Every structure is written in C-alpha cells, then in structure tokens.
Amino acid sequence: MVFFLQALAVGMIKGAVYVIIALSIVIIYKSSQVFNFAVGEFCVMGAIFFFVASKTGLPFIPMILIFLILTMLGGVVIEKIVIQPLMGRDPLSTTLVTIGLSIFLVGLFQITFGSHPEPLELKLPDLTCSFGNLFFTSEQIWTIVFTTASMVGLLLFYQFTRWGIIMRATAEGQVKAMAFGINTSFVLTLTWVAAAVVSALAGLVVAWTGSLQYNMGVVGLLAIPVVLVGGLDSIGGCIVGGLLVGIVEALTTFYLESALGLEGFRAVTPYLCLLLVLMIRPSGLFGQVHIERV
Amino acid sequence: MLKVENLRVVYFGIVSVLHGVSLQAESNSITALLGGNGSGKSTLMRTISGILPIFEGEIQEGEVKFDEVVVSKMKAVDITKRIRLTYLMEGRPIFEYLNVKENLKASASCRWDSEVQNDIEGILTYFPTLRGRLQSKAGYLSGGEQQMLAMGMALMTNPKFLLLDEPSLGLAPRIVKEIFDIIKKINEERKIGIFLSEQNAIVALKISSYGYVMDNGRVVMDGSSRELMDNADIQEAYLGSADQKEKDYKEAKRYKRRKRWLG
Numbered sequence: 288m289v290f291f292l293q294a295l296a297v298g299m300i301k302g303a304v305y306v307i308i309a310l311s312i313v314i315i316y317k318s319s320q321v322f323n324f325a326v327g328e329f330c331v332m333g334a335i336f337f338f339v340a341s342k343t344g345l346p347f348i349p350m351i352l353i354f355l356i357l358t359m360l361g362g363v364v365i366e367k368i369v370i371q372p373l374m375g376r377d378p379l380s381t382t383l384v385t386i387g388l389s390i391f392l393v394g395l396f397q398i399t400f401g402s403h404p405e406p407l408e409l410k411l412p413d414l415t416c417s418f419g420n421l422f423f424t425s426e427q428i429w430t431i432v433f434t435t436a437s438m439v440g441l442l443l444f445y446q447f448t449r450w451g452i453i454m455r456a457t458a459e460g461q462v463k464a465m466a467f468g469i470n471t472s473f474v475l476t477l478t479w480v481a482a483a484v485v486s487a488l489a490g491l492v493v494a495w496t497g498s499l500q501y502n503m504g505v506v507g508l509l510a511i512p513v514v515l516v517g518g519l520d521s522i523g524g525c526i527v528g529g530l531l532v533g534i535v536e537a538l539t540t541f542y543l544e545s546a547l548g549l550e551g552f553r554a555v556t557p558y559l560c561l562l563l564v565l566m567i568r569p570s571g572l573f574g575q576v577h578i579e580r581v
Numbered sequence: 582m583l584k585v586e587n588l589r590v591v592y593f594g595i596v597s598v599l600h601g602v603s604l605q606a607e608s609n610s611i612t613a614l615l616g617g618n619g620s621g622k623s624t625l626m627r628t629i630s631g632i633l634p635i636f637e638g639e640i641q642e643g644e645v646k647f648d649e650v651v652v653s654k655m656k657a658v659d660i661t662k663r664i665r666l667t668y669l670m671e672g673r674p675i676f677e678y679l680n681v682k683e684n685l686k687a688s689a690s691c692r693w694d695s696e697v698q699n700d701i702e703g704i705l706t707y708f709p710t711l712r713g714r715l716q717s718k719a720g721y722l723s724g725g726e727q728q729m730l731a732m733g734m735a736l737m738t739n740p741k742f743l744l745l746d747e748p749s750l751g752l753a754p755r756i757v758k759e760i761f762d763i764i765k766k767i768n769e770e771r772k773i774g775i776f777l778s779e780q781n782a783i784v785a786l787k788i789s790s791y792g793y794v795m796d797n798g799r800v801v802m803d804g805s806s807r808e809l810m811d812n813a814d815i816q817e818a819y820l821g822s823a824d825q826k827e828k829d830y831k832e833a834k835r836y837k838r839r840k841r842w843l844g
Contacts, residue, residue, distance in 0.1 A: 375635040449686070456676045456687035462635050463674040468661030468691030468738045578677050578720030 289420040294541040295534060300427045302533020303434040307489035308510035309517065309525040310437055311482045316519045317445075318454045318478040319461075320378035321370075324385045326486055327507020328392035333358050333487020334494040334503075335400055338407055347410065355484065362483030366476050374472060375461050389504070396501035404498040409491065430492050434526075437485055442522055454478060458520075512557040516564045518574025527572055532557045582608050583629070583666075583742060583776060588643035588653075590621075590628055592636065598624045600798045601643070606776040606791075608648070608742065611768050613785040613806065614778040615815075616795035622778035623671060625795070626744045629776075630668030631657035647742065661738055662691040669735040671746035671778075673727040677720030681711055681730055684719050688734035697737075704733045707763055725756035732763065736771075743767075745777040749784060757781065761788050786810050 308326055315323045323329070336357040340350045369388055373381045414428040445451040457464040457474045465471050493506050513532050517524025539553040564572060583606040590599040599621050606612035616622050627633045629645050631652065645653040647664050660666050676684050685704065689697045705712050708729040714722060719730055728748060735743055748764065749757040765788045768775050779785035786792055786806040794802040794815065802809070809815050 449690070452679065452683050452687050453690045455679055455683070456690075459676045459678060460674070462632060463670065463676070464687075465632055465635065465657045466630065466661075466668050466670050466674060467688040467734055468658060468667065469687065470658045470690070575678060578718065 290541070293421055294537050296421060296423065296427075297541075298534035298537030299530055300423075300430055300533070301537060302530040303430045304489060304492055304506075304529075305510050305513045305533055306434050306525050306529030307437055307485060307492065308507060309513040309529055310441060310522065311486040311489065312510060312514045313520060313522055313525055314441070314482045314485060315478055316514075318458045318474060319381065320458065321381040321385065322519070323482065324382065325389035325392060325504075325507075326482075326510060327504030328389050328396070329362075329483055329486035330490030330493060330507060331396055331499075331501065331504045332361050332392065332490070333483065334407060334490035334499050335396065336361065336487065337409075337491055337494075338405060338499055341408060354487075358483050358487040359480050362480035363476060365483070366479035370475060370479060371472060374475060389507075393502060393504060400501050402501060404500040407491070407494040407499045409495050426492075426496050430496070433488050433492060437488060438522065438526060441485075445522065450474075450477065509557070512561040515561050515571055516557075518571030520575045521571065521573035524571055524573030532560060535560055582606065582648060583774070584646040585625070585629065586643050586646070588625070588628060588645065589641040590624055590633065590638055591641055592624075592638045594639065598638070598798055599628070602795070602798070602800055603643075604793050604800055604803065606742075606774060608774040609768075609772055610791065611765070611775045611777065611789040613782075613789035613792040614776065614795060615780070615782050615785060615792060615809075616778070617780065617818075619797075620795040621798040622795055623746055624798075626668055626746050626776075626778060628653070630666065630744060631655055631660040632668065658691065661740075665739060665741040666744070667735045667738045667740040667742075668744040669731055669746060669748070671750055673724070673731045673750075675719045675722075675727055675731050675734065678718060680716050680718055681722070682715045684730055684734055685737050689737040689739075692739055700737060700739075704736050707736075707767065708733055724752055725759070728752060728756075728760055729763070732760070732767075736767065736773075740773060742774040742776070745775060747778055747780065749779060749781045757784055761785075764788060782809075782815065 308330065311326050311329060312323055315321055337354045340354040340357065343350065343353065345353065365388065369384060370381060373384060411425070411429055414425045416423055416428065445455060453469055454474055454477065457469060457471055461471045493503060497503070513528040514525065516531060517528025535556050536553045539556045543549055544552055568574070570576060585602055585604050588599050588602045591597050602621070602625060614622055614625070624638065627636060627638065628640060629652070633640070640653055644651050647666055650664065652660050652664055652666070655664070676687060679687060682701065685701050686697060689700065710726055711729060711733065714726065719727065722730060732748070745764065748760055752760065761784045764775060764777070767773055777785060777789070786809055789806045792803065792806045792809045793800050794809070802812070802814070804812070
C-alpha cells in the first residue's frame with residue numbers, strides 16, 4: 288500500500304511539472320489558436336536566465352526580479368521578431384514557425400550556454416516532509432506550490448481581469464477584435480510574455496530537480512499528450528491531464544516495467560491515454576465544445 | 582463628416598475592387614450605401630476602418646478623411662480610439678464563447694475606465710432583451726439577439742461615427758424592423774453619425790437621409806433617400822419593380838446593359 292501511495296505521489300509531482308508546461312501551451316493557444324512547439328525551449332530559456340541571474344550574486348529578491356525581467360524581455364523579443372509578422376494569418380502558419388523557432392533556440396542555447404550540464408541552485412526554504420512511510424523532498428513540495436500558484440493565478444486572471452477577458456476575446460478572431468478597437472498586437476505580446484514566464488517556472492523546476500542543459504527542452508514534448516488529453520484551451524484541463532499522465536507514467540514505471548520487464552514502456556503510456564481520451568472526446572476532456580446553434 | 586475621395590483599392594496587389602469611389606457622409610445623419618453582392622461595399626468599409634491590410638488589401642490611390650483628418654494612413658486601433666469611428670463587420674461579429682457581459686466589456690477595451698459599468702446599463706436600455714441573458718454565452722443567442730449584442734458592442738467603443746455593414750443580414754423581417762428602429766434611435770439620441778451598407782434597400786432608405794448606390798466598385802448613383810426611393814432604376818433593381826408581370830430573358834439583358842451604362 289505504501290508502495291502504491293508513493294508511486295501515486297511521485298506521479299502527481301511529475302504531473303505537476305507537466306501541468307505548468309501545459310499551462311504555457313494553453314495560454315498561447317487560447318488567445319491565438321497557435322500551438323507553441325517551442326515550449327520546451329521557452330523552459331530552457333527561463334532556466335538559463337535564472338542561471339545568469341543567480342551568478343550575479345545579488346540577494347534573493349533583486350535576483351528574482353532580474354530573472355523575471357530577462358524572461359519577459361525574451362518573450363517580447365521572440366514575439367516581435369517571429370510571431371508578430373504573421374498576425375492575422377492562419378494559426379497553422381504560426382504553429383509551423385514555432386517548430387523552426389524551437390530548432391533555432393536549441394542551437395542558440397548550445398552556442399551561448401555550452402553543452403555542459405550545470406547545477407541550478409535555488410535557495411528556497413526547506414519544506415521536506417514525511418507522513419509515516421511516505422517521504423517528500425523540498426523540491427517536490429515546491430513544485431506543487433509553483434503549479435498551484437500559476438494555476439490559480441491564471442484562472443483568476445482569465446475570468447475576472449480586464450486583460451483576461453480581452454485575451455479570450457482576441458482568441459476568437461483577431462479581425463473581429465481589431466474592429467472593436469482591441470489592440471491585438473499588444474494582446475499577442477502580452478500572451479507570449481505570460482507564456483514565457485510560466486514556462487520559465489517549469490524550466491526552473493525541471494533544471495532544479497535535475498540539471499540545466501541546453502537540450503532539456505525535450506521535456507516540452509512530454510506536455511503534448513497532456514494538453515491534448517485535457518483540452519487545448521482549458522486551464523482546468525491542464526491539471527487533470529497533467530496529473531493523469533503523470534500518475535499513469537509513474538504507475539507504469541513502478542508496476543508494469545519492473546513486473547513485466549517492459550523497459551521504457553512509460554514513454555508510451557501517455558500516448559495510450561491520449562488515444563483513449565480522443566476516441567471518446569475529440570476535443571479533450573475539458574476542451575471547448577464547438578458552439579453550434581440549431 | 583466622413584469623406585472618401587477617389588478611392589482605389591486592390592486585394593493581393595492585383596484584384597482591383599474599388600475603382601475610384603468618392604462619397605461623403607454627414608456626421609449627425611444616417612447615410613445608406615446600397616449595392617449587390619460583390620459591388621465593393623464591404624471593401625469600402627474595411628478601407629475606412631483601417632482593417633484592410635489584414636485582408637491583404639491596399640489603397641492605391643485616394644484617401645479617407647474624417648473631419649478633415651486623414652485616416653487612411655492610420656492603424657485600425659487608432660481609428661477606433663482617437664477618431665472614434667467604429668466599424669461593425671457584417672455577419673454579427675460577436676465573441677461566441679464569452680458571455681454577453683464579457684462581450685460588452687471586451688469591446689470597451691480601447692477606453693477602459695470606471696464608466697464601463699454605467700455604459701453597459703445605458704446600452705441595455707436600447708436592447709432590453711439582452712438584459713435577461715447577460716450571463717449566457719453569446720454563441721447561444723438567437724440571430725436577432727446576436728445582432729443587437731454586436732451593435733451594443735459597437736456602442737461600447739464610445740463612437741462618434743458608426744459604420745454598419747449589412748445589419749439585416751440573415752434576420753427575419755420583424756427583427757430587421759426592430760434593429761433599424763434601434764439604429765434610428767441611436768442616431769437621434771446619441772448624435773452618432775451612421776453609414777450603413779444594405780441589400781435591403783427599403784428599410785435602409787426609410788431611415789436614412791441620403792443614399793449612394795454602388796455597382797462593380799463604383800458609385801453609380803446618389804441622391805436623397807426620397808429621390809432614390811422614387812427612382813425607376815432603383816425600384817427595378819432593389820425594390821422590386823412596380824408592375825409585377827414576369828420579364829423574359831431579353832428584357833433582363835436590356836436591364837443589365839442599362840446598368841452598365843449607368844456605371
């Protein structure tokens with residue numbers, strides 16, 4: 288039983304990382320119907336900026352500020368150069384461009400950052416805790432905290448703030464939004480900045496629990512089944528999809544792989560989940576069901 | 582006053598749509614723009630409102646002025662915000678997945694201030710049917726309600742001048758009458774100038790004071806709405822001819838020739 292609970296907990300924590308990455312994808316998809324394939328590289332970018340900021344030797348708060356500013360700037364620059372010129376076009380064009388962007392960024396990171404893995408130090412209060420035979424490291428607890436914070440923050444933002452409503456409106460049609468005086472290019476910038484910050488958080492967690500390397504962006508690919516399971520435009524769907532995929536993956540590792548000798552089978556299970564979900568609900572578990580008036 | 586001078590517009594660099602359109606619309610009155618499908622009405626509206634570049638269109642010649650300010654070089658957002666000229670696209674351009682209240686809020690984005698809540702109340706007095714549906718998703722409203730919501734959204738941008746593109750599109754005659762009554766009321770009570778394009782010539786000419794007729798990218802006729810209503814060609818082309826006897830193909834061809842001569 289303890290073994291099962293530990294597996295469940297590991298799965299949830301793994302899932303929490305997926306949730307943050309998925310959130311970043313959903314933010315962009317919601318306001319422009321673009322699927323950001325470069326999300327993994329956004330994570331790496333954030334982690335690298337944090338690494339740079341932590342090397343300045345400043346105290347904690349200013350360092351975090353520098354990290355945030357760098358990340359936002361990164362988001363703005365990428366959006367202005369790569370995304371803005373394609374505004375008003377078919378979202379598919381932009382989606383394809385993000386694949387190119389991802390390849391370019393991997394190369395850029397390798398040139399500027401180098402190929403060696405670096406440890407990432409994050410001095411946060413120790414939250415290590417244990418319940419009976421269950422044991423959680425401080426990193427794991429903080430991952431949960433980060434995920435919950437970004438989740439709740441985004442949900443409140445989209446539902447209640449002015450810019451949240453405007454972003455949702457722009458998602459339905461940039462031309463329409465423009466005709467009602469919405470500054471769509473600013474909304475687009477805002478979207479990518481928000482996505483950059485959220486993915487930076489994910490990158491931070493990933494690099495913190497492992498190490499920072501230029502090609503760790505492949506973790507972004509793991510989030511693809513997560514968003515598709517949860518629904519591409521649903522923030523709530525991210526958490527369900529993320530936890531589902533994380534738990535399934537952990538249970539596979541703990542039970543199937545060792546018992547059946549299926550080494551590496553855990554990489555397949557998220558996609559099996561995805562297949563099952565899409566057969567039953569084509570727009571994901573919580574995806575927006577297309578409005579059709581009869 | 583809205584002034585369009587010798588406007589020539591092409592799409593994709595080669596498809597010529599407007600071949601030198603000139604017209605003007607008074608600031609406080611309703612001006613109607615009639616014309617069949619593909620006559621260039623929507624293109625003209627897109628050009629005035631500045632969203633033409635999104636459709637890959639380009640102004641080759643001529644300009645658009647509003648109160649002597651040249652707007653044809655300005656961005657769409659600035660035209661809505663600074664000139665306070667709002668374009669309501671055809672086909673009920675609402676945000677389907679937002680609820681009615683959020684729709685109204687979102688369209689006030691260019692001037693977000695503490696007045697927004699009061700303005701929503703003010704606008705609901707024109708559209709009482711929307712009041713009961715504030716929390717429902719706009720995509721589930723009926724066609725008439727959607728058109729009313731779209732007009733409410735246009736009003737939320739706080740315009741001095743409104744461009745309405747075929748507000749009667751796809752609506753039942755009774756709803757069309759209701760919508761046009763509201764348009765007239767808005768024009769009278771809020772002193773908002775209105776330039777509306779229509780295929781339904783009767784309703785449009787009834788509430789407008791002046792009208793233009795476009796065909797094939799040109800203005801082929803203009804005059805006060807009363808004159809146009811009495812004009813034999815307009816009656817034949819848009820209002821249904823006075824004598825209802827069926828015409829044979831030969832006469833239809835004569836009509837086509839005549840129309841081309843007009844242009």
